[in-house]
Amino acid sequence: MRIRTITTVGAIATALMLGAALPAVADADQSATPTTSDSTTVDREARAGGVWIYQAANYKQGKKKFTRDDMKFSNNKYHNGKNLHDSASSAKNTSRKKVRIYSDTFHQGRDSLLKPGKKYPHLRDLNVGNDAADSIDFL
Ligand SMILES: [Ca+2]
Ligand SMILES: [Ca+2]
Numbered sequence: 644m645r646i647r648t649i650t651t652v653g654a655i656a657t658a659l660m661l662g663a664a665l666p667a668v669a670d671a672d673q674s675a676t677p678t679t680s681d682s683t684t685v686d687r688e689a690r691a692g693g694v695w696i697y698q699a700a701n702y703k704q705g706k707k708k709f710t711r712d713d714m715k716f717s718n719n720k721y722h723n724g725k726n727l728h729d730s731a732s733s734a735k736n737t738s739r740k741k742v743r744i745y746s747d748t749f750h751q752g753r754d755s756l757l758k759p760g761k762k763y764p765h766l767r768d769l770n771v772g773n774d775a776a777d778s779i780d781f782l
Pocket of ligand 1: 697698699700729730731732774
């Protein structure tokens with residue numbers, strides 16, 4: 644098939660407005676380029692900074708943000724007034740740091756690593772376990 648020659652400015656403008664067909668022909672190798680859109684989302688969350696601990700799975704019910712080490716969750720309350728002791732069920736690490744949470748106070752017991760920019764909808768799937776966390780360590 645032969646590509647028709649476009650001869651007038653008006654016809655070129657019309658073709659550009661119609662859009663997508665022209666660049667698709669030009670960039671035959673574009674499909675090999677990996678997308679990086681996920682990393683910009685993580686960067687934006689990292690600037691907010693901190694680790695969110697949630698009372699229920701899937702980031703539900705009470706929530707509490709930590710920005711530094713805490714040795715004893717029983718001294719902390721969620722925004723709804725409930726105590727954090729042995730109650731955490733999900734978490735998000737929106738900080739730039741790796742963080743460990745522990746099943747016991749003073750960074751002892753079972754521990755799990757929360758990576759920067761990662762979300763954990765079910766702490767029951769991690770080593771620390773559900774309704775167990777009692778301290779947090781920013782690494
Ligand atoms: Ca819980
Ligand atoms: Ca505990």
